Amino acid sequence: MALDDTKRDFKVIGQRVVRPDGIDKVTGKAQYGADLILPGMLWGAVVRSPHAHAKILKIDASEALKLDGVEAVVTRADFVEQKGDNFADNLDNIMAGKKALYDGHAVAAVAATSQRLANKAAKLVKVEYEILPHVTEVDEAMKADAPVLHEGRKYTGAPAGSGPNVTHYQDYGHGDLDAGFAKADMVIERSFKSEGVHQGYIEPHACVANYNTDGRGETWVCTQGPFMIRDFTAAFNGFNISQVRVTPSEIGGGFGGKAHIFIEPVAAALSKKTGRPVKMAMTRSEVLRATGPTISGHIDVKIGMKKDGTITAGYLGMRAQGGAYPSGTVDMATQAAFAAYDLENVKSEGWNVVTNRPKEAAYRAPGAPLGVWGVESVLDELCQELNLDPMEVRIKNAAKKGTKSSYGPTFDDMGLLTALEAAKAHPHWNAPLDGPNKGRGLSCGFWFNFGGATSVSLQINSDGTASVTEGNPDIGGSRASISMMAAETLGLPFEKVRTIVADTNSIGFNQETNGSRVTFAVGLATIKAAEAAIKVMCGRAAKIWGIDEEAVDWVDGAAVPSGPNAGDFPPMTLAEIAKVAVQTGGPIAGHHEVTADGAGVSFGVHIADVEVDPETGKTTVLRYTAFQDAGKAIHPDYVEGQMQGGAVQGIGWALNEEYIYGADGRLQNDGFLDYRIPVASDLPMIDAVILEIPNPGHPYGVRGVGETGIVPPLAAIGNAVSRATGVRMTKLPMSPPTVLKAIS
Amino acid sequence: MVAVRLLGSMRSAIGGAEMVEVEAANTIQMLNALKREYPVLTDIIEGGVSVAIDGLVYENAWFTEIKPDSEVVIMPLMKGG
Structure with missing residues (x-):
């Protein structure tokens, strides 16, 4: 069929x-998450650790509970302890146990008759901490003598001899790297560094929990996963799943960041304790300090190329941090890195390490933008050095049906070559880019689809x-x-x-x-x-x-x-x-x-034109075009919207967004004034070109389109800025100070 | 017998072999055979893996048929955004 x-x-x-x-x-x-108001409803507020790493010695809520209108306080003691890493780590993340593991980690929560009173009461909850040494940087966290986040915990995925914070290692590839590099006319090695970025959804997390003391009730919540909310809420509160009903509200953005649990079981615990509905809504500061962000880290890339543009070998190694709990997202970064190319000799490997940062949350094609950024940047530099057309080099080496992918499986029908040919023929690629300080960048991108x-x-x-x-x-x-x-x-x-x-x-x-x-x-x-x-x-x-x-x-x-x-x-x-x-x-x-099953893989190709102000280091995106295989576009407006949204988020990741931690391990930019996401006036129209190579695994040929769009922009913008400035950019974001430093 | 291409951490655990052969006609038989013949892989498999069969990635599909000439690749359990 x-x-x-x-x-x-x-x-x-x-x-x-x-x-x-x-x-x-x-x-x-x-109706969004914070829009529901119920009779007799209470408002909740979370007490959060101001320390990046600290033992919780004592929590005293007596002063808070003395306030008229403060109805309940919950701490970790109010939740059911969990077995298994996934449930245990998520419980510890939504309500700290013996230690606070990052700035913003929840340690208690209160419910009161108004939001103002709940906030006041939260400040009266006295938490006695023993401050511990912290670590927020990847390479520091990997050292044998680094502050240990989870003392005594054994990570089955960590190689023998790893430091105590290393949770995971994996490698992929095939062929003989040494032989491949020996065949190359030129080999370039580069090291890249990225910072954590947030999903940046406009609607903060919000919910209303309405439970009885017998464990029966319901939750209204903005989420990407109502069944996930149900299952965690039931487990953490000792409820029977059948008695927990979760209704998803309209959602003001998620991008992966709302496929996780945060305040919902806490609201349920407060509601269970009081027998009244409890609303909880995060502030923007709480969203940035305690939810999201992405993994970040260091990426080493080495690629060999012949004078005719043939890639002879490719290597990528990524050392990533995913916050305070084990994360496997580095796997997706390393698998996706070389997926666009048909290579005889390829290897990618990745390490994950825990740090005193918030637990990493999925963000649109989790990990893939970083791996692809490293590979596409070095490819572009090789094209510059060997005086090759970057489009022709990508077409020459493109993966196609029958290609054994860099991460193992052999590809079926797919649209990368079609996207590259469309990009090559597009007026954008063929338009002159005149004037100084301007550059044009190109990148492919890939996502698996599920x-x-x-x-x-x-x-x-x-x-x-x-x-x-x-x-x-x-x-x-x-x-x-x-x-x-x-x-x-x-x-x-x-x-x-x-x-x-x-x-x-x-x-x-x-x-x-x-x-x-x-x-x-x-x-x-x-x-x-x-x-x-x-x-x-x-x-x-x-x-x-x-x-x-x-x-x-x-x-x-x-x-x-x-x-x-x-x-x-x-x-x-x-x-x-x-x-x-x-x-x-x-x-x-x-x-x-x-x-x-049978979700077909997705490829995209992006072209970016930029102009860099050499006096300020500010980059202006002049023109941007995205090409993507949608299989079959059911509603083209929405497909274009996904492509445009992904591109815009990738542009923000490339140019401005970053988590900045102080020496005290506290997040320094916990608001949209200091954590700068792109706004409409920062951007040109993002032209979206939909290509349709049907997915044989779907009756109407559909491929998912939501994530691939964020994968190419980091490298497309990076390659454009590098060509505009004449200096290879290796650090994200390419904010004005970073660019100025690079070109000075 | 089906040839199974292993994840890097699996290869390391069993001494470096990239491919192993097991008797299996579907996914769950293949994973159980791997655990039976290489007990050191049990934790990795039970921690969650994806399986690519002839280019398609499966997460929770015990009874997906594996033919003797199928390409079978063990992959990490993946998530999306």
């Missing part, structure tokens, strides 16, 4: 229909419309794309289908909205659910006509006899069948539950 269907003419898919969430969002009717556990339910309504219920918060237009796939399958116009994101009691389990999985996996399940409903409708038509069910087909939204031998009946439309559903056997619905 898959490849045949991807070649057909679609009626709904591919249209730019009016987005169904638009009116609610522009009129302010959309599927995962998914449930969808679809009802046929009595008026001939359809309602789809799914469980993945809509962070990129999925309600529109799911409705479009349902409409296409059923043969209905888009306007006759509505998709909602349900609470955890109203639909089967769903993994988080992440990994660029929703349009692929939920779409696949929606198509199957619609097909199940179609089968029922064909059966009803067969009963009405008095013929075999197998003798009925579904064409353009109606049941029709499959051929002359089936009988001479006019088409019976979905609306006609739905109208008599109760009389012909009962309500008509379809559902599908699956762990979806």
